[in-house]
Amino acid sequence: MVEEALTAERILEAAEEVLRRFGPAKATVVDVARALGVSHGSVYRHFPSKTALRDAVAERWLTRVSKPLAEVAAEKGPAPERLRRWLGLLFELKRKKARDEPELFATYTNLVADARDVVRVHVETLAMQVARILTDGVEQGEFTLDDPVTSAWAVFHATARFHNPIHASEWSDPGIDAAFEGVWSLLRGGLGAREAPAKARAKPSKK
Amino acid sequence: MVEEALTAERILEAAEEVLRRFGPAKATVVDVARALGVSHGSVYRHFPSKTALRDAVAERWLTRVSKPLAEVAAEKGPAPERLRRWLGLLFELKRKKARDEPELFATYTNLVADARDVVRVHVETLAMQVARILTDGVEQGEFTLDDPVTSAWAVFHATARFHNPIHASEWSDPGIDAAFEGVWSLLRGGLGAREAPAKARAKPSKK
DNA sequence: AGACTGACAGATGTTGACTTTTGTCATCGC
DNA sequence: GCGATGACAAAAGTCAACATCTGTCAGTCT
Numbered sequence: 001m002v003e004e005a006l007t008a009e010r011i012l013e014a015a016e017e018v019l020r021r022f023g024p025a026k027a028t029v030v031d032v033a034r035a036l037g038v039s040h041g042s043v044y045r046h047f048p049s050k051t052a053l054r055d056a057v058a059e060r061w062l063t064r065v066s067k068p069l070a071e072v073a074a075e076k077g078p079a080p081e082r083l084r085r086w087l088g089l090l091f092e093l094k095r096k097k098a099r100d101e102p103e104l105f106a107t108y109t110n111l112v113a114d115a116r117d118v119v120r121v122h123v124e125t126l127a128m129q130v131a132r133i134l135t136d137g138v139e140q141g142e143f144t145l146d147d148p149v150t151s152a153w154a155v156f157h158a159t160a161r162f163h164n165p166i167h168a169s170e171w172s173d174p175g176i177d178a179a180f181e182g183v184w185s186l187l188r189g190g191l192g193a194r195e196a197p198a199k200a201r202a203k204p205s206k207k
Numbered sequence: 208m209v210e211e212a213l214t215a216e217r218i219l220e221a222a223e224e225v226l227r228r229f230g231p232a233k234a235t236v237v238d239v240a241r242a243l244g245v246s247h248g249s250v251y252r253h254f255p256s257k258t259a260l261r262d263a264v265a266e267r268w269l270t271r272v273s274k275p276l277a278e279v280a281a282e283k284g285p286a287p288e289r290l291r292r293w294l295g296l297l298f299e300l301k302r303k304k305a306r307d308e309p310e311l312f313a314t315y316t317n318l319v320a321d322a323r324d325v326v327r328v329h330v331e332t333l334a335m336q337v338a339r340i341l342t343d344g345v346e347q348g349e350f351t352l353d354d355p356v357t358s359a360w361a362v363f364h365a366t367a368r369f370h371n372p373i374h375a376s377e378w379s380d381p382g383i384d385a386a387f388e389g390v391w392s393l394l395r396g397g398l399g400a401r402e403a404p405a406k407a408r409a410k411p412s413k414k
Numbered sequence: 415a416g417a418c419t420g421a422c423a424g425a426t427g428t429t430g431a432c433t434t435t436t437g438t439c440a441t442c443g444c
Numbered sequence: 445g446c447g448a449t450g451a452c453a454a455a456a457g458t459c460a461a462c463a464t465c466t467g468t469c470a471g472t473c474t
Contacts, residue, residue: 190393
């Protein structure tokens with residue numbers, strides 16, 4: 001009988017399923033191995049530690065968050081509206097994960113608390129997406145900014161309440177959407193947002 | 208021999224000292240009573256529960272935070288500079304507390320996690336101080352705002368990273384002051400900050 | 415009579431013996 | 445030889461017996 005080869009990919013799928021079922025507190029490497037019908041020693045042939053396995057699961061999962069955001073960031077339209085949609089989508093995605101996949105979300109929250117590398121990379125990816133939108137906006141004359149990267153981080157910090165899982169318990173507060181509106185409107189002003197001048201549409205003027 | 212009467216005030220002092228020594232996890236009502244040389248039953252004559260006692264200690268402590276801030280909020284000078292100083296002082300005070308009084312700070316962090324009333328009042332007090340500065344700024348023609356109270360809350364949410372104790376572990380990061388600068392500069396723009404027009408100094412124009 | 419006590423019940427926390435889990439590695443089978 | 449195994453040591457987690465703590469109240473002292 002042909003057994004399917006044990007690959008990192010298959011382990012990740014099984015691990016995600018096990019995490020989804022038992023949560024980060026109860027899921028063990030033995031559970032993952034059992035789901036695959038192998039010994040737990042075999043899992044250690046593909047991942048150096050349980051932590052590495054958990055990080056890898058989280059990384060896949062975080063990529064599924066940042067991919068739709070990357071699409072928005074790469075759009076061509078007006079930057080202020082795009083940034084608004086991007087931030088709204090980020091908040092919406094995180095909230096949805098927290099609601100619909102509480103066990104995987106708990107795994108992510110643990111990673112954030114540990115300040116693990118996966119999270120740093122994820123956050124940097126997102127900040128660079130914001131920076132891209134801001135740069136577009138500056139080129140299109142819609143934003144007034146000295147340094148889009150610094151501003152991108154500032155936007156990220158200022159909206160922490162709406163995407164950092166440490167604040168997840170506040171996401172069901174009744175006033176949270178109004179709070180988001182308030183912060184957004186402050187940020188839009190802080191970025192010097194205005195209608196793109198018609199001339200800038202055709203060809204951005206120098207500097 | 209004349210024993211000093213057992214008052215709520217004396218209990219609070221002893222409780223604060225006990226909390227400072229043992230932290231919120233280890234301090235007991237019996238410890239507080241022992242420090243005062245009375246039975247723990249007597250403490251319950253003045254506070255209905257351990258929680259109420261802890262809240263009362265935290266309230267005293269939080270007042271010591273918000274009082275110097277209230278002084279800054281009540282100053283007369285230019286509002287943008289005043290807001291900047293107010294936010295900087297808030298951040299500085301919280302960081303100092305976290306560094307110098309870790310046990311009392313842990314008590315406060317627990318209260319925040321429990322979403323207790325004392326904290327809600329503290330946060331509302333602070334937001335109203337911000338609102339006051341913003342209102343002054345609008346009257347002096349230094350800010351452009353539809354609704355200073357909404358903006359005050361937005362400022363508060365956007366700066367959560369720099370005063371919410373849930374983020375205390377990030378306050379020793381090397382980049383934290385730069386992050387604060389970045390967020391501040393975004394906020395200042397978002398408030399429509401500008402030099403106060405000379406005419407406004409004498410008498411604010413209507414609306 | 416009112417402030418305080420101390421014994422008490424139920425809730426909460428601690429301890430330590432025991433179980434499970436993580437991670438390693440010599441060995442196996444294809 | 446390569447991937448997998450399973451026996452093993454060390455680390456971490458469980459759980460029940462035990463200890464402490466919270467909150468109450470009948471009763472003492474002044």
